[in-house]
Amino acid sequence: MQLTQRLRHFAFHFILLVVFFLTNGYSDYVGLIPVQDMLLYFLLMSGGGVLLFLLFRRLLGNNMKAGIFVTVFLFFWLFYGAIQDGLKLINWLHGVAAHRYLVPGIILSLVLLFRWLRRTANDNNSFTLYLNTLLLICILYDVVNIVTKEVKKDTVDIISGKQEPVNLCSDCPRPDIFLIILDEYSGTRVLNNYFHYNNAPFEEFLSSKGFYVVANPSSNYSATPFSMAATFDMDYLSWDKKGDEMQGYARAAKTIPQSPVVQILKKQGYAFYNYSIFDLADQPSVFHAGFLPLKLNLITFKTIPNRVRRDFFWRVQVRNKGTEALLAWLSGSIRYGNEKMISLTKQASASKTDQPKFIYTHLIMPHAPYVFDSAGKKNVVDYSSPEISEIKKQQGYLQYLQYTTGRAKELVQEILINTNGEAVIIIMSDHGYRDRQTMNGCIDLNNNFQAVYLPSHQYKYYYNSISSVNQFRVLFNSLFATHFALLPDTCRF
Numbered sequence: 001m002q003l004t005q006r007l008r009h010f011a012f013h014f015i016l017l018v019v020f021f022l023t024n025g026y027s028d029y030v031g032l033i034p035v036q037d038m039l040l041y042f043l044l045m046s047g048g049g050v051l052l053f054l055l056f057r058r059l060l061g062n063n064m065k066a067g068i069f070v071t072v073f074l075f076f077w078l079f080y081g082a083i084q085d086g087l088k089l090i091n092w093l094h095g096v097a098a099h100r101y102l103v104p105g106i107i108l109s110l111v112l113l114f115r116w117l118r119r120t121a122n123d124n125n126s127f128t129l130y131l132n133t134l135l136l137i138c139i140l141y142d143v144v145n146i147v148t149k150e151v152k153k154d155t156v157d158i159i160s161g162k163q164e165p166v167n168l169c170s171d172c173p174r175p176d177i178f179l180i181i182l183d184e185y186s187g188t189r190v191l192n193n194y195f196h197y198n199n200a201p202f203e204e205f206l207s208s209k210g211f212y213v214v215a216n217p218s219s220n221y222s223a224t225p226f227s228m229a230a231t232f233d234m235d236y237l238s239w240d241k242k243g244d245e246m247q248g249y250a251r252a253a254k255t256i257p258q259s260p261v262v263q264i265l266k267k268q269g270y271a272f273y274n275y276s277i278f279d280l281a282d283q284p285s286v287f288h289a290g291f292l293p294l295k296l297n298l299i300t301f302k303t304i305p306n307r308v309r310r311d312f313f314w315r316v317q318v319r320n321k322g323t324e325a326l327l328a329w330l331s332g333s334i335r336y337g338n339e340k341m342i343s344l345t346k347q348a349s350a351s352k353t354d355q356p357k358f359i360y361t362h363l364i365m366p367h368a369p370y371v372f373d374s375a376g377k378k379n380v381v382d383y384s385s386p387e388i389s390e391i392k393k394q395q396g397y398l399q400y401l402q403y404t405t406g407r408a409k410e411l412v413q414e415i416l417i418n419t420n421g422e423a424v425i426i427i428m429s430d431h432g433y434r435d436r437q438t439m440n441g442c443i444d445l446n447n448n449f450q451a452v453y454l455p456s457h458q459y460k461y462y463y464n465s466i467s468s469v470n471q472f473r474v475l476f477n478s479l480f481a482t483h484f485a486l487l488p489d490t491c492r493f
Contacts, residue, residue, distance in 0.1 A: 004129065007128070007132040007136075008125045008126070008128060008132075009064075009125065009128070010128065010132050011053075011063040011064050011066065011067030011128060012049075012050075012053070012067060013071050013128065013131045013132045013135055014046075014049040014053070014067060014070045014071040014073075014074050015046050015049065016131075016132065016135035016136065016139065017071055017074055017075060017078070017135060018042055018045045018046050018049065018074065018078070019042065019135075019139055020135050020138050020139050020142070021045075021078045021079070021299070022038050022041065022042060022299065023139050023142035023143060023146065024138070024142050025298065025299030025300075026038065026142075026146060026299065027142045027145045027146050027149070028298075029250060029298045029299070030146055030149045030150060031150075031254065033250065033296060033298055033299060034296075037296045038296065038299070041296060041299075041300065045074070045078070049070050049074055052069075052070045052073065053066050053067060053070045054066075056069050056070060056114075059114075059118070060114075060117055060118055062117075064124050064125060064128050065117040065118075065120075065124065067128065068113075068117065068124055068127065068128070068131070069110075069113060069114060069117055071131060072109075072110065072113055073110060076106045076109075076110070076304065077303060077304050078303055078304075079302070080102075080106075080302065080303060080304035080307055081301070081302025081303065081304075081306075081307045082302055083102070084097045084102060084307065085097075087102070099308060103304075103308070166264060166267075166482055166484075167481075167482065167483070168264070168267060168268060168480045168481075168482065169480055169481040172479060172480050172481060173455075173479070174268055174269065174270070174356040174479075175356065175422055175423050175424050175455055175479070176349075176356055176357040176358075176359070176419060176422075176423040176424065177265075177270070177356075177357070177358045177359070177423065177424040177426070177475075178345070178349070178359045178361070178415055178423055178424065178425045178426065179358070179359065179360045179361065179426045179428075180345070180361045180363070180408070180411065180425070180426065180427050180428075181228070181276070181360075181361065181362040181363065181428060181430055182363055182365060182366070182404055182408060182427065182428070182429045182449065183224065183362065183363060183364050183365060183367040183429065183430055184366060184367040184368075184429060184430070184431060184432065184433060184434065185366055185401065185404065185429035185432070185448065185449045186401070186429070186432035186433040186447060186448070186449070187216070187217060187218070187429075187432055187447035187448050187449050188203070188215070188216075188449075189216060189444075189447050190432050190433060190444050190447045191401075193444075194394075194433075195394060195397075195398050195433075197398055197401075199405070202405045202408075202409070203451070205409055206412070206427070206451045206453075209412065209416060209453065210421070210453055210457055211425070211427075211451045211452060211453045212451065212452050212453075212454070212459040212462050213450075213451045214450040214451065214452075214462070214464055214465075215464035215465075216447075216464055216465050217428070217447075217448055217449065217450035217464075217465070217466055217467065218443075218446045218447055218448060218465070218467045218468070218489060218491055219231075219429070219430060219431045219432070219446045219448045219467065219468045219491070220236060220446065220467050220468050220469050220489075220490065220491055220492055221237075221431065221446070221491070221492055222431045222434055222445040222446050222491070223431070224252075224277075225249045225251065225252035225253075225278075226252065226492075227430040227431050227468060228252055228256065228278060228362075228430055229251065229252040229255040229256060229259075230468060230469050231261075231430075231468040231469065231471060231472070232255065232256045232259035232260070232261045232262065232472075233255055233259050233260060233261075233469075234259075234260050234261060234469055234470075234473050234484070235260075235469055235487065236469060236487070236492065237255075250298055252278060253278055253279055256278045256279065256280060257278075257279045257280055257281055257282075258281075260472075261472050262280065262281050264476060264480075264482075265358050266281070268356070268480065269356060270355070270356050270357065270358045271355045271356070271357050271358070272357075272360070273344075273348045273357055273358065273359040273360070274286065274360055275287065275340075275341040275344045275345055275348075275359065275360065275361040275362070276341075276360045276361060276362035277362050277364070278362070280360050286340070286341075286344075287337045287340070287341055287362065287364075334364050334365075334369060334371055335371045335372075337364065338363050338364060338365055338371075341361050341362070341363055342361075342363070342411060344361075345359060345361045345411060345415070346411070346414050346415075346418070349414060349415040349418040349419055349423070350418045363404070363407075365400065365404045365407070366400040366401040366403070366404040368396075368397070368435075370396040370397060370399065370400035371400065372399075372400060372403045373399040373400070374398075374399045374400075374402035374403050375403075376403055376406075379399075379400070381396060390435070393435060394435075397433060397435070408427060412425060412427065412453075416453075421455060422455045423453075423455065424452070424453060424454055424455065424475070424479070425452070425453040426450075426451075426452050426453075426471065426475070427450070427451045427452075428448060428449060428450040428451070428468070428471065429448040429449045429450075430468075431445060431446055431448055432444065432445055432446060432447045432448050433445075443491060445491075446467075448468070450466065450468075450471065452475070454478060454479075456478075458478065459478075460478075461474045461477050461478050462474055462478075465489055466489065467487075467489035467490070467491075469487050469489075470486050470487055470489065473485075473486060473487070474486070
């Protein structure tokens with residue numbers, strides 16, 4: 001009875017709504033979202049709710065009324081995307097889901113609610129009890145769901161689980177290792193067959209420097225998060241569900257930091273230098289491109305500001321209005337990020353330390369947006385526009401690929417000079433070109449680029465059809481006398 005009275009007079013149910021929003025979202029992505037991120041979001045939304053509560057208490061003259069208004073306001077704010085998606089499922093309400101109708105409708109609803117609360121003499125204690133009880137039940141349900149998933153290990157188990165016994169030699173050389181990813185750099189076969197482009201000069205350059213250039217390599221996945229997670233996991237992924245790339249980023253972000261590759265390098269005493277789009281070991285990502293989803297976005301992407309902003313950017317591109325400004329912003333972010341990563345990699349190659357280094361550099365090139373042409377001139381064409389033909393888009397990609405090749409050669413040269421040729425250098429791509437619809441499925445989409453430099457120039461374990469899951473298996477067999485078995489070289493998607 002006492003609890004009922006407390007719930008009847010607890011006007012701050014909007015705080016429970018924020019808690020429910022987070023628990024409900026987290027229950028779908030258990031283990032993928034940092035708790036500290038959710039705590040920060042809770043504090044921001046609850047703090048904003050308290051400020052609104054104080055404002056509307058003055059306007060409405062009553063705690064219960066102010067609490068109801070703020071809860072309804074935050075409901076529309078937090079669950080806007082869910083409301084919109086629900087309306088789209090109903091044929092006769094599909095049109096109402098458009099922003100131009102839904103947003104004014106929400107504003108009108110809030111105005112009418114405010115006017116009704118201001119005029120009514122009812123303190124709405126019964127409705128307050130209902131809201132508090134309902135939200136507590138929903139939160140409790142989500143908590144039970146989360147705990148159940150944790151107990152049953154029904155979440156993303158981050159490292160794929162096939163832990164193989166590893167015997168590492170104690171007296172093997174431990175050279176610095178540079179892993180340089182050229183995002184979406186296609187392999188020789190696709191460049192020849194679809195782009196009619198001969199990449200032999202780049203391959204010959206690398207061969208002349210002592211690299212083993214893989215003739216027909218492949219990635220195992222055609223999406224960056226899956227491909228890089230499998231590379232670091234040295235295995236196919238247990239969670240490789242095609243299509244959910246946003247969730248893939250979050251899962252990859254959990255996989256890579258403590259993956260088998262990282263664990264082996266830690267045992268060998270390596271220090272980590274992370275110049276990539278993912279976290280690595282205890283090093284956070286320093287490349288924040290605007291199109292990469294943050295972990296908390298798994299929950300917040302359906303809130304009204306995120307949903308409206310996403311659709312606005314899409315509409316801007318489709319209607320080709322203001323595209324140049326949007327393209328300039330995104331291109332500038334990518335350009336700055338790439339230059340920063342290249343500069344940091346060069347600095348790391350020049351630094352002398354007693355501890356061996358593992359440097360992971362992930363460049364968003366020649367991945368779109370195609371920031372430069374082959375001569376290094378800034379590109380102002382929006383290749384994402386529906387008015388751009390496939391041929392024009394391929395030309396933009398090929399121009400940027402040639403620019404990327406030049407930067408890669410420059411980076412390789414400097415690393416070799418700074419390390420006196422005593423460092424391992426892996427140049428590879430996460431996947432190949434993905435925009436052409438007539439390609440031969442994942443065989444062509446996953447035709448990537450791979451070349452390896454070993455200071456010993458002993459490449460007996462390497463072969464010309466190696467795929468990404470075997471890259472570190474072969475490397476560790478070569479460097480540390482491990483005996484990893486090779487996995488089948490196949491593409492999943």
